Amino acid sequence: MKKYKFNVNGNNYAVKITNVEGQTISLEVNGTPYEVEMEKEVKSSKTPKLVRSSAPRTSAPKAITRSAKQSNVVAPLPGTIISIKVKEGDVVKKGDLLMTMEAMKMENNVLAEHDGTIDSIKVSEGQSLLQGEVLVEMA
Template sequence: MKNFTFKINENSYGVKIVSHEDNIVELEVNGTSYSVKMKEEVKTVKTPTLVRKPTSGAIEPLKINPSSSTTKIIAPIPGVILSINVKVGDMIKVGDTLLVLEAMKMENSITSEKSGKVSAINVKVGQQVLQSELMIELE
């Protein structure tokens, strides 16, 4: 099974473990066979199992308040603004691309979920944004 070399009081010993069952170990020390009964049974170590906590679900999309006169477009994830496709005063429709946000080396097109007029742009190209940071406001 395994070979070991021990040095005790300047003497070198070659130990070979031949077999191991329960608490009995058969071994050879410098070619002489020995049967050793261990005081306690050796406990086998189990490989740990990774247990993941179930996820709470997918990230919910931005909820639009229909009674509010303004709609706020917030960053769904942290990233860098690559391009802004609208200007203040532009009229937009549902599905129009407002800006492109790069996150984790992926380009994410942020689209409008509501028609309206762009009233404010709170970011600029190259700016880093955090999750839930206000980017664009619509009327």
């Protein structure tokens, strides 16, 4: 449908609106799908509520399965990457430290959710990111 480019805190985001149904807008941010629910009446400037389109969540997102063999590790909170402890091709076990990020003035460890191999690292040290952004692709 429509494509937009945003620059937030020095980071570029390509946003593509794919579907609009009532108050729900389906969109992709840098290739990651989201559903945004717009409130009917906006009295002041508010940020739309982002809802993961793949599955209902009960806690902060950790890994989203893309296929039977590949999954993505996503940012549990908005923040900044402090250090990356793995590289592409590394074999990791469940609970291994992948990276450390600063969020809400605290250091947060991002751990492997399952055993696997690091296919690609989608972030770099010092990069700011939003909740739900893909950090690492694993197989």
